[in-house]
Structure formats: structure tokens, C-alpha cells
Amino acid sequence: MTHVEDELADQPACWARAASQAARYAKVLPTPGERVAIVGCGTSYFMAQAAAALREGAGQGETDAFAASEFPHGRRYDRIVALTRSGTTTEVLDLLGRSRGHTPTTAITADPDTPVRTAADDLAALDFADERSVVQTRFATTALTLLRAHFGLHPDTAVTDARTALTEPLPERLVECGQFTFLGRGWTVGLAHEAGLKMREAALAWAESYPAMEYRHGPISVSTTGTATWMLGDAPGGLAEQVRGTGALWIAGRLDPLAELVRAQRLAVAVAASRGLDPDSPRHLTRSVILAP
Secondary structure (H helix, E strand, O other): OOOHHHHHHOHHHHHHHHHHOHHHHHOOOOOOOOEEEEOOHHHHHHHHHHHHHHHHHOOOOOOEEEHHHHHHOOOOOEEEEEOOOOOOOOOHHHHHHOOOOOOOEEEEEOOOOHHHHOOOOOEEOOHHHOOOOOOOHHHHHHHHHHHHHHOOOOHHHHHHHHHHHHOOOOOOOOOOOEEEEEEEOOOOOHHHHHHHHHHHHHHHHOOEEEEEEHOOHHHHHHHOOOOEEEOOOOOOOOOHHHHHOOOOOOOOOOHHHHHHHHHHEEEEEHHHHHHOOOOOOOOOOOOOOOOOO
């Protein structure tokens, strides 16, 4: 098995452990009513989008998500939460440094023995979810699970559904498709973006992602025989029929949306294997982006 296969298979156990530790980190994670920004880079940014939508949708306070490099320093927040697997990403460390002394910061990381330890005011360490692969799978979903549990939004079915996602066969003809579109609504838009990123990173595949209602405003034009459209979460009425009408393969999200992301991770690995690619070593990528001064 590749590292990424081993790591994505470990997600149910990691999620259960993260959910059990949510109370341990309650004092350093956002409290109801706080105005919060959640930031990250790449995969972590998409998890930030999902977490922000979940928290604000639950009425726990205004919550924004930003790529760390695009953070609006003129805005005031009660807390900044940074998602960083490596604890070394330049843009995240720069943001934490600029925020010191005027905005409390918390970093959720897989490696607390890195510069993020001193850059952030507080840490939530998920070292049990660290990864050897460049491509993120279990750390990202485990960090989001920690936040879901902290917000009181982690369903008991999530871990069970993740196990199902790992054992059920992928839909027929899916691996052979030449283009993949992932759709979400609300908090699952971030998951759709992450599913598309996994396909591009691991399998060098043509993959796109959109809010589900926006898909009909142009992107549906690429759907045809030999393409696939995958919905993470509940689909808007009539969308499945429209996609099937293009000749594309429609994949409905039946499981918890985070478990659906696990299925998409499996698809990325399967497509990579079918193309003779090593998903542990994606082209032009490194585990952490560290910029020269």
C-alpha cells in the first residue's frame, strides 16, 4: 500500500479519537458568540471553509474562512484558528506572527514540535493524525472532526459511514471517466473543493468543484458522456436529472458528507493507479510550502 492509502484507511479511528478529545481543547477553540476567522493553505483552507460554514450555520457566531495569504488584516476578530498539518507553512506562520498581541490565535496541527508552537498562542495537537504522504487525507478530516465535535455537530454516524466509505466498491465506470466535478452546499462546498484538489494532486485528473446551485450557471456545459458529477450532501431538486440528461455519470452522496470525501479520496488513489502514477509523490508538490525570505 502507498502511504496515502494507509493514511486514508485510518480515518475512522482518527475521527473517533479527535471527537473524544474535543472537550480537552474547548478552552482554546472558539466559544459561542466570538467573531472568528479560520485560516489555512491548500487542503487546510478548504477544511476552514467547511468549519466556518458549520459554525456560523449553527448560530455560534460570525465565522469567516481565508487562505492564510489573503487574510484581511484590517478586520477585527475575537480569535483566529489556523489549520496547519506541518506547522511550518510560511503564510500561516506570517499571519500568526502579525496577529500576536492583538488577536488570540489557536493552531490545530499534526506536529507541535515545529515553529507553530511559538507562533500561535495556543495549540491543539493531533499528532496521531500526522502523515508521511504529501497528499493530505486523515489530518485534514480529523482536524475538521475536532471542530465539528467542538461545535456539537459531530454525528455518531460519521465514523460508521467512514468505515462504509472504505469498504464499499466505487461506482462502476467512475475510474474510467475523463473529467470529474464535485458539488456541495453550505459546509460541503469546502469538501467539494477538497475532493477536486485530491483528484488533481494524486491523479493529475481534470477535476472541478462548485456550489451545487452555481453548477447550472455554466459549468454543466462540460458534462457529457465519460464525465462524472459527484454531489457531497443533499442535491438541489432536479439537478440529478439534469446531469443524467447530459450523458454524465451522476454520483449521489448517501453517507455523511465527510465520509463521502473519504470515497473521493479513494477515487483519487484509484485513478492514479489506473494511470500508473504514485499518489505519494504528486508532481511539483512538497509536504509543506516554505518560502524563501
